[in-house]
Amino acid sequence: MHPGVLHRRFLNDLSTSLFSFVLPLLPTSEELNVKEEVRGLIEKLIKTLEPSARLLSFGSSCNSFGLRNSDMDLVVLIDDPNATIDAGNFVESMAALLERETNFNVKPLPRARIPILKLELAPSPALPFGIACDIGIENRLAIENTRLLLTYATIDPARVRTLVLFLKVWSKRRRINSPYRGTLSSYGFTLMVLYFLVHVKQPPVLPNLQRIMPMRPMEEEEVMLEGRNVYFFDDVETLRREWSSVNFESVGELLIDFFRFFSHDFQFNNSVLSLRAGQLTKESKGWVNDIDVGGLNEMARDRNRLCIEDPFEVSYNVARTVTKDGLYTIRGEFMRATRILTQRPDRAVLALAELCR
Ligand code: ATP
Ligand code: MG
Structure with a gap:
């Protein structure tokens, strides 16, 4: 059979397997x-x-x-x-x-x-x-960022929820979801997925909810809470009616591309992932890695290895827990995942099992 056809078949199989993988893991x-x-x-x-x-x-x-x-x-x-x-x-x-x-x-x-x-x-x-x-x-900001994540999920639940849920399980099984041990929280991984779907994929899978302005001119555009602008477009009815992505990639394709992007393309050394504003530089945020200032200890220097801007608390690096070793391990896992999924395995179920081993 033509390799292209085989690959198509694998991608379909992968998407179906991802749905079946996460379904039994949902809460009853x-x-x-x-x-x-x-x-x-x-x-x-x-x-x-x-x-x-x-x-x-x-x-x-x-x-x-x-x-x-x-x-x-x-x-x-x-x-x-x-x-x-x-x-x-x-x-x-x-x-x-x-x-x-x-x-x-x-x-x-x-x-x-x-x-x-x-x-x-x-x-x-x-x-x-x-x-x-x-x-x-x-902690009122936590309520707002929870609503933001929920609104993103509601726009395209089949793809967004499946990807995030799979990555949570994967990151837990691969032991890279432990902020206390130098890796990244679920919240951090979720922001990475959303960043990828809003800013990396072309055409985008999701709109940037913090940039869509209300259609009705009288509506507030800045909603302040604890000194932060927590505005985002949360009118789900309108979103359902008026937003339709022209990106039709399957969840399997998106997953492979997510791993590929964070294995090869994202510049961890000098870039910041911002769901709000797209890719930013560490320099522009003042989140520089190797501050060779005598007073700062190893821990302080590790603060900005991986930089993920919080959607509302923009001076806060959600990934500040990630150490040098932690980032090395996380990147290694992205590469391993890319390898497993692109070496043309014939059964997607087996590839997923291997991925989460
Ligand atoms: P899990 O099922 O693994 O517990 P979760 O979706 O509850 O996943 P957590 O990482 O536990 O994700 O985060 C829960 C909430 O806590 C987030 O929605 C966010 O409001 C807040 N939070 C967690 N980690 C951070 C962080 N590093 N910075 C800011 N807020 C965080
Ligand atoms: Mg939790």
């Missing part, structure tokens, strides 16, 4: 219900401390990139402008309350840079993996 509705109940229960308790407090989910439990048994990310928002609340103290009060009233294993971190409360629930029949949950205070 039972898991989602239990988690929602838990959130409601904790919210009710927290309201006894501060009546204007609300408890909201963010991260993967509501950006549509959640996997089965993933952690819950929760945040307390206090609506009463007159309530003066110190995050550290509030974490301590919540810890005492939940210790008394629930079965959770409670671990407060009130003096951390960002005070949080960690909760754990032991496994049970309804939740064979238990629950792990982090509760933060007043």
Whole structure:
């Protein structure tokens, strides 16, 4: 058979296999219900401390990139402008309350840079993996970036969700999804995928939601939160009606191209990935790698190996946890993935299994 036909066939097979790969890894509705109940229960308790407090989910439990048994990310928002609340103290009060009233294993971190409360629930029949949950205070930007990710997913769920979910599983299995061990968070990988679909692919798979301006001239174009412009075009109905990408590449093709781009084309040494603005230079952001200033230690120098601008907190490098070794490993994994997927394997299922080994 002609090699082109074989390749076509492999790509089709790869796309089908990717869908079947991620499907059984999605959370069950039972898991989602239990988690929602838990959130409601904790919210009710927290309201006894501060009546204007609300408890909201963010991260993967509501950006549509959640996997089965993933952690819950929760945040307390206090609506009463007159309530003066110190995050550290509030974490301590919540810890005492939940210790008394629930079965959770409670671990407060009130003096951390960002005070949080960690909760754990032991496994049970309804939740064979238990629950792990982090509760933060007043982190409103996290709610906004969760909504941004969700809106991107909603535009083209079949391609966007499949790619992100696969990359999350892949990065976890290949052990490059550990910010505490020098590699990158799921949030970072997700921003890489979205950057690729908005700025690298031509024609783009997704529009840049932070650049589409409202059609109605009276509408706000700057929405400020904690000193940041958190505007993005979030009118999903209009997007569904008016945005249609002329990029028809399959999810399999996009995956191969994603790996290829980050193996060979992206200039890690001097470029910054910005979902908001496209490719930027480290120099223009002041995120330079090898600051040979005596006072800075190795850790500080490692801060900007991999640079991913947060969509709203633009002075914040989401990938600041990635060390020199971490970046080397991540790039090695991109190359390995490109190799596995382009060496013309005949069965896509086997290639995916090998990829995530
Ligand atoms: P997982 O299923 O692996 O937990 P996740 O989608 O919840 O994946 P996380 O990396 O846990 O992704 O991030 C959850 C949320 O926390 C993100 O939506 C973001 O709001 C915030 N966040 C996580 N990491 C960072 C970071 N490095 N910088 C800024 N915000 C972050
Ligand atoms: Mg999470």
